[in-house]
Amino acid sequence: MSDIRVLTGPQVAEHASRESCWIIVHGKVYDVTDFLDEHPGGSKIILKYAGKDATEAYEPIHPPDAITTNLPPQKHLGVIDASTVAKVVKEVTEEEKHRQALLDARPPLDNIINLHDFENVAKIVLPEKAWAYYSSASDDEITIRENRMAYQRVWWRPRILRDVSSVDWSTTILGQKSTLPVYISATALGKLGHPDGELCLTRAAANHGVIQMIATLASCSFDDIIDAAAPGQVFFLQLYVNRDREITRKYVQHAEKRGVKGLFITVDAPQLGRREKDMRMKHVDDDAGAEVQKGQDGVKKDQGVARAISSFIDPSLSWKDIPWFKSITKMPIILKGIGSAEDAVLAYEAGVQGIVLSNHGGRQLDTARSGIEVLVEVVTALRLRGYFPDPKFEIYVDGGVRRASDVLKAIALGAKAVGVGRPFLYAFCAYGQEGVEKAIQIFRDEFEMNMRLLGARTIDEVVPDMVDASSLKSHFVMTPQDNLFTNTYQPLALAQFRNA
Ligand code: PPY
Numbered sequence: 001m002s003d004i005r006v007l008t009g010p011q012v013a014e015h016a017s018r019e020s021c022w023i024i025v026h027g028k029v030y031d032v033t034d035f036l037d038e039h040p041g042g043s044k045i046i047l048k049y050a051g052k053d054a055t056e057a058y059e060p061i062h063p064p065d066a067i068t069t070n071l072p073p074q075k076h077l078g079v080i081d082a083s084t085v086a087k088v089v090k091e092v093t094e095e096e097k098h099r100q101a102l103l104d105a106r107p108p109l110d111n112i113i114n115l116h117d118f119e120n121v122a123k124i125v126l127p128e129k130a131w132a133y134y135s136s137a138s139d140d141e142i143t144i145r146e147n148r149m150a151y152q153r154v155w156w157r158p159r160i161l162r163d164v165s166s167v168d169w170s171t172t173i174l175g176q177k178s179t180l181p182v183y184i185s186a187t188a189l190g191k192l193g194h195p196d197g198e199l200c201l202t203r204a205a206a207n208h209g210v211i212q213m214i215a216t217l218a219s220c221s222f223d224d225i226i227d228a229a230a231p232g233q234v235f236f237l238q239l240y241v242n243r244d245r246e247i248t249r250k251y252v253q254h255a256e257k258r259g260v261k262g263l264f265i266t267v268d269a270p271q272l273g274r275r276e277k278d279m280r281m282k283h284v285d286d287d288a289g290a291e292v293q294k295g296q297d298g299v300k301k302d303q304g305v306a307r308a309i310s311s312f313i314d315p316s317l318s319w320k321d322i323p324w325f326k327s328i329t330k331m332p333i334i335l336k337g338i339g340s341a342e343d344a345v346l347a348y349e350a351g352v353q354g355i356v357l358s359n360h361g362g363r364q365l366d367t368a369r370s371g372i373e374v375l376v377e378v379v380t381a382l383r384l385r386g387y388f389p390d391p392k393f394e395i396y397v398d399g400g401v402r403r404a405s406d407v408l409k410a411i412a413l414g415a416k417a418v419g420v421g422r423p424f425l426y427a428f429c430a431y432g433q434e435g436v437e438k439a440i441q442i443f444r445d446e447f448e449m450n451m452r453l454l455g456a457r458t459i460d461e462v463v464p465d466m467v468d469a470s471s472l473k474s475h476f477v478m479t480p481q482d483n484l485f486t487n488t489y490q491p492l493a494l495a496q497f498r499n500a
Pocket residue numbers: 188217272292293309360363
């Protein structure tokens with residue numbers, strides 16, 4: 001190992017310009033000069049750290065191995081002699097002090113009794129930019145709100161006198177045991193909201209037999225998450241398909257080798273939706289925030305967001321690629337982001353093992369319908385062709401789920417399980433691992449109550465006759481207002497005048 005070059009702080013500091021730009025990340029020195037214009041977050045943010053240690057800015061936003069996989073080996077210059085780098089005494093900003101005070105004043109976890117409570121605490125304690133990135137949805141945010149409302153257009157037809165002294169809501173998902181008919185869906189950039197990031201999910205899931213879907217764009221590296229797993233803990237992987245299929249092949253095969261039990265390929269994001277809350281944040285402070293969504297220099301910001309994102313996700317992905325995925329992995333393949341019966345039929349005929357009826361938490365195509373509404377037409381179309389029910393093809397739904405009763409409605413209508421993303425994310429942003437455990441406990445309590453009141457002792461007894469979904473397609477029916485949701489929902493803002 002004697003050929004590892006050791007560099008000093010002053011040596012790195014000499015390369016602090018666009019012409020020659022070195023940065024330090026996790027104790028290693030990289031020459032990123034040629035990468036400046038390729039960086040999905042734009043060159044400006046890298047130049048801010050030119051000649052310096054960028055670890056703190058890098059960490060919440062990138063998986064630890066992002067830099068090593070993106071830069072050719074000759075740009076890995078060596079390690080830094082830590083004694084030669086001046087210790088940066090981090091100034092605690094007023095905003096940070098205020099945030100700390102808010103964190104200290106959080107409601108005790110015992111007072112958290114539903115999933116909306118987590119969202120409300122997260123909204124208050126998260127750094128503004130993290131909240132903007134997590135909570136934002138596309139365009140007018142119609143779909144994110146519809147996701148919630150759609151569940152309220154499905155009404156119960158309960159059964160009585162069925163001896164519900166014992167009820168069991170455990171199930172299997174892709175043949176894997178799960179204590180809940182719910183899996184933790186992928187959300188990105190967990191360290192923006194909590195220093196331990198997605199590991200909070202991993203540890204909580206381990207303690208409660210819940211399956212975690214690991215996001216391609218998690219802040220924690222895939223291996224850090226798997227290394228933290230309990231023996232036998234089950235994971236799925238959410239995949240953004242890279243333009244460079246070799247990178248994708250290696251990533252998928254590595255995941256399979258490490259025991260991942262299902263590959264959820266995201267198919268609804270050939271380009272990232274325009275999320276205005278997140279975009280506005282960049283205009284408030286151009287040098288911070290969810291870097292992944294920033295424009296390249298010289299590119300109009302609203303264009304730049306999408307362009308930057310499209311730079312690593314392959315928009316040419318098509319049905320023709322499915323056989324290739326089947327050839328590189330034996331993991332079950334699930335298409336995540338189906339929004340119509342036509343595509344559900346194509347997915348079945350393509351021989352994948354499942355689909356997620358999802359609109360990406362309202363973050364992609366605005367006014368796309370909710371997963372629960374799409375479920376009804378999908379089941380009808382599949383049944384017509386003799387494709388449903390089929391134990392080898394599972395249907396999942398995600399988006400807007402805040403109650404066990406939402407989950408049970410999806411199951412009654414034909415879903416095998418339901419994905420829950422933001423509520424678990426908000427739970428760990430607000431309370432770390434303990435928050436996630438509490439969220440799981442809340443689900444358990446709600447499942448117990450709802451199944452008893454519904455007259456269903458097992459998940460198999462949650463059947464279509466138990467729901468009246470006749471209003472689901474009527475987007476204008478009146479329902480009582482959902483105050484918890486409405487009170488946590490933050491309306492979109494308009495552009496502000498300077499100095500206003
Ligand atoms: C999302 O933000 O909706 C994602 O799916 C994650 C993401 C993050 C950054 C770039 C592309 C996708």
